[in-house]
Amino acid sequence: MVTAKKRIGIVGARGHTGAELIKLVAAHPSLELAYVSSRELDGQRVYEQVPEYQGDLRYSSPAHEDLPALDADVVVLALPNGKASVCVGAFDKAGKDPVIVDLSADYRFDNGWHYGLPELTRNKWRGERRISNPGCYATAIQLSVAPLKDVLAAPPVCFGVSGYSGAGTTPSDKNNPEKLRDNLMPYSLTGHMHEKEASRHLGVPVEFMPHVAPHFRGLTVTTNLYLSRPHKREDMLALFRHAYAGEKLVRVVDEAPWVSLVAGKHYAEVGGFAMSADGKRVVIVATLDNLLKGAATQAMQNINRAIGVDEYASIPL
Ligand SMILES: NC(=O)C1=CN([C@@H]2O[C@H](COP(=O)(O)OP(=O)(O)OC[C@H]3O[C@@H](n4cnc5c(N)ncnc54)[C@H](OP(=O)(O)O)[C@@H]3O)[C@@H](O)[C@H]2O)C=CC1
Ligand SMILES: CC(=O)N[C@@H](CCC(=O)OP(=O)(O)O)C(=O)O
CATH class of the missing domain: 3.40.50.720 (NAD(P)-binding Rossmann-like Domain)
Structure with a gap:
C-alpha cells in the first residue's frame, strides 16, 4: 500500500x-x-x-x-x-x-x-x-550539563561562540562580515534568552556568555562545571557515553571538538572533559551546526x- x-x-x-x-x-x-x-x-x-x-x-x-x-x-x-x-x-x-x-x-x-x-x-x-x-546554544548547553545535573556545586558557566548565520538574515553588527573580520563580538553577556531557556529546562541555573565570530555556521560552547565530589576523567567519559548511548545525533568524543569539523553535520559533539587536579572541576566542550542540530x-x-x-x-x- x-x-x-x-x-x-x-x-x-x-x-x-x-x-x-x-x-x-x-x-x-x-x-x-x-x-x-x-x-x-x-x-x-x-x-x-x-x-x-x-x-x-x-x-x-x-x-x-x-x-x-x-x-x-x-x-x-x-x-x-x-x-x-x-x-x-x-x-x-x-x-x-x-x-x-x-x-x-x-x-x-x-x-x-x-x-x-x-x-x-x-x-x-x-x-x-x-x-x-x-535554541541553538541552549541545545549545546543542555547536552553538556544534563548528565551532571545532580553533582553540581555551582551554576555551570558557559562561554559560547557562534558563527554569524546564528544572527539570521536581518542586517545587524552580528551578521556583518566586515565588522566581524578579525574580530570576536561579545553580546548579551548576562540574561541571554538561551541562559533562561537552558536554566528552565535543565532545572538548574546556568550562566552564559555568547560571542559571534567571523565564520558562517557552527557554534562552540565551552562550559566550566564545579562538582560536589571528585570525579576521575574516565568516570566522567563513561557517564556521558552512558547518557547518550544509542543517540545518533549526539557524539561523545574524547578530545575537545572543533567547530570547523561539525559545520554542515547534523550531529552535536560533546568532548574535552578536562579535569582539575582535585577532580572537582571539569571543562566540557560542545559543538554543533546552529542551522542543523541547532x-x-x-x-x-x-x-x-x-x-x-x-x-x-x-x-x-
Ligand atoms: N539562525 C540560527 O542559527 C537559528 C535560528 N533560530 C530561530 O529560527 C527562526 C528563523 O531564523 P533564521 O532562519 O536565522 O531567520 P532569518 O532572519 O534568516 O529569516 C527569517 C524569515 O522570516 C521572514 N521574516 C522576517 N521578518 C519578518 C516579519 N516581520 N514578518 C514575517 N516574516 C518575516 C523572512 O522572510 P521574508 O522577509 O522574505 O518574508 C525569513 O524567511 C528565528 O526565530 C530564529 O531565532 C533557531 C535556532 C538557530
Ligand atoms: C549569533 C546570534 O545572534 N545567535 C542568536 C541565537 C540564534 C537562535 O537560536 O535564536 P533563537 O533563540 O532566537 O531561536 C542569538 O544570540 O540571539
Missing part, C-alpha cells in the same frame, strides 16, 4: 533555517512541500534558491490569517522572535490543528507546548501537536516523531 505523503508548510522560508529545512524535506520519504512563504522571494522558484529541491513550487506570501486554508498537515514557523503567535492564533481561530513546530523562542517557556530536544525530552512527549524547537535537523526529528515515522527520516547520519 502506498501511503500519501504529509504536506508541510514552511513560514519564513527565506531564512537560513528555512533553506536547511527545505533540503531535508526534499529528501524525505513521507513529506512533500505544500508551501514555503517569503515576502522577499514571493513568486520565485524554490529550486533556484535551494537546488536540492527539484519540484515546481514557488515561494508565496500568504497573509498569516490565510495559512489555515492552505491545509498543510505540518507547519513550521521559521520567523523572527515575536511573530509566531499571530500564525498560531490564525490556526486556532480557523479550528485547524496541524502539527506546528516553532523555531523561534516564543513558546519555549509555554507549558502547553512540548519542548523538543529529543535526546533529553523525548520521554516527556505526550503526543502534543505543538512543539517548540530549542535548528532544522532538530525540527525534523520533532516532525518525524509527531507524524509517526522514524525520528531520523531524511537526516543524513
Whole structure:
C-alpha cells in the first residue's frame, strides 16, 4: 500500500533555517512541500534558491490569517522572535490543528507546548501537536550539563561562540562580515534568552556568555562545571557515553571538538572533559551546526516523531 505523503508548510522560508529545512524535506520519504512563504522571494522558484529541491513550487506570501486554508498537515514557523503567535492564533481561530513546530523562542517557556530536544525530552512527549524547537546554544548547553545535573556545586558557566548565520538574515553588527573580520563580538553577556531557556529546562541555573565570530555556521560552547565530589576523567567519559548511548545525533568524543569539523553535520559533539587536579572541576566542550542540530535537523526529528515515522527520516547520519 502506498501511503500519501504529509504536506508541510514552511513560514519564513527565506531564512537560513528555512533553506536547511527545505533540503531535508526534499529528501524525505513521507513529506512533500505544500508551501514555503517569503515576502522577499514571493513568486520565485524554490529550486533556484535551494537546488536540492527539484519540484515546481514557488515561494508565496500568504497573509498569516490565510495559512489555515492552505491545509498543510505540518507547519513550521521559521520567523523572527515575536511573530509566531499571530500564525498560531490564525490556526486556532480557523479550528485547524496541524502539527506546528516553532523555531523561534516564543513558546519555549509555554507549558502547553512540548519542548523538543529529543535526546533529553523525548520521554516527556505526550503526543502534543505543538512543539517548540530549542535554541541553538541552549541545545549545546543542555547536552553538556544534563548528565551532571545532580553533582553540581555551582551554576555551570558557559562561554559560547557562534558563527554569524546564528544572527539570521536581518542586517545587524552580528551578521556583518566586515565588522566581524578579525574580530570576536561579545553580546548579551548576562540574561541571554538561551541562559533562561537552558536554566528552565535543565532545572538548574546556568550562566552564559555568547560571542559571534567571523565564520558562517557552527557554534562552540565551552562550559566550566564545579562538582560536589571528585570525579576521575574516565568516570566522567563513561557517564556521558552512558547518557547518550544509542543517540545518533549526539557524539561523545574524547578530545575537545572543533567547530570547523561539525559545520554542515547534523550531529552535536560533546568532548574535552578536562579535569582539575582535585577532580572537582571539569571543562566540557560542545559543538554543533546552529542551522542543523541547532535548528532544522532538530525540527525534523520533532516532525518525524509527531507524524509517526522514524525520528531520523531524511537526516543524513
Ligand atoms: N539562525 C540560527 O542559527 C537559528 C535560528 N533560530 C530561530 O529560527 C527562526 C528563523 O531564523 P533564521 O532562519 O536565522 O531567520 P532569518 O532572519 O534568516 O529569516 C527569517 C524569515 O522570516 C521572514 N521574516 C522576517 N521578518 C519578518 C516579519 N516581520 N514578518 C514575517 N516574516 C518575516 C523572512 O522572510 P521574508 O522577509 O522574505 O518574508 C525569513 O524567511 C528565528 O526565530 C530564529 O531565532 C533557531 C535556532 C538557530
Ligand atoms: C549569533 C546570534 O545572534 N545567535 C542568536 C541565537 C540564534 C537562535 O537560536 O535564536 P533563537 O533563540 O532566537 O531561536 C542569538 O544570540 O540571539
